[in-house]
Amino acid sequence: MKLSLKWNWGTGIALVYTVFALSIIGLVVNSFSKKIDLVAPDYYAKELKYQQQIDKINAANNLPQAATWNVTSDAIVVAFPASFDASQLSGEIVLFKPSNDKSDKSFAVKTASNCVQSIPIQGLEKGMYKMKIDWKHSGQAYFQEAVVVLQ
Numbered sequence: 001m002k003l004s005l006k007w008n009w010g011t012g013i014a015l016v017y018t019v020f021a022l023s024i025i026g027l028v029v030n031s032f033s034k035k036i037d038l039v040a041p042d043y044y045a046k047e048l049k050y051q052q053q054i055d056k057i058n059a060a061n062n063l064p065q066a067a068t069w070n071v072t073s074d075a076i077v078v079a080f081p082a083s084f085d086a087s088q089l090s091g092e093i094v095l096f097k098p099s100n101d102k103s104d105k106s107f108a109v110k111t112a113s114n115c116v117q118s119i120p121i122q123g124l125e126k127g128m129y130k131m132k133i134d135w136k137h138s139g140q141a142y143f144q145e146a147v148v149v150l151q
Contacts, residue, residue, distance in 0.1 A: 052141075053143060055141070056134070056141045056142055056143035057144075059140060059141065059142050059143075060142040060143055060144050063081060064081075065083065066081070066142075066144060067079065067080045067081065067133055067135070067142075069133075069146060069148070071121075071148055071149070074120065074121060074122065075118045075119055075120050075121055076095075076118070076119040076131070076148060077116060077117070077118050077119075078093060078116070078117045078118075078119065079115060079116045080109075080111060080115040080116070080117075080137075081115065082114070082115055084115055084137050085137075085138075086111045086112065086113050086114070086115045088138045089109055089111050089115065089137055090108075090109055090135065090136050090137075091108075091109040091133070091134050091135030091136050091142075092106055092107070092108060092109060092133075092134050092135075093106065093107045093108075093109060093117070093119065093131065093132070093133050093134075093135075094106045094131070094132040094134070095107075095119075095129040095130075095131055095148070096129060096130040096131075096132060097125065097127060097128070097130075098128070098130065099127065099128075100125065103124070103125045103127075105124065107119055109133075109135050121150055124150055125150075126150050126151060127149070128147060128148070129148045129150065130145060130146070130147060130148075131145065131146050131147070131148045132144075132145050133145070
């Protein structure tokens with residue numbers, strides 16, 4: 001018994017429609033299986049308070065000497081302005097890894113008398129981090145952000 005298929009416009013249109021429908025179903029299934037990390041779980045609430053963040057950034061930009069950082073082979077060294085009193089410094093340093101929220105780390109600002117803090121990088125995943133320094137000195141709030149690459 002010989003089976004023959006006749007190719008006509010109706011068969012072609014049905015084939016194209018079937019391939020298109022299967023492609024759309026495949027894209028939907030694929031999109032639901034992707035992991036999407038938000039910058040923060042409370043992103044929208046933080047967005048409403050962003051003017052405070054802008055004020056902190058402007059305060060840091062107006063400093064004669066802002067905080068600086070350097071990546072060494074074993075640590076990230078953050079130096080706050082030397083003219084500041086180390087006992088008056090407080091805040092938080094966050095290492096935010098955009099590609100994996102499980103790798104985010106935060107550290108309290110704890111400096112020595114020379115206003116320098118060393119953050120060990122041992123145990124941190126290699127790659128790019130956004131370092132966010134949210135700090136206060138004598139009641140004035142500051143914020144600085146930078147990209148740090150650990151290799």
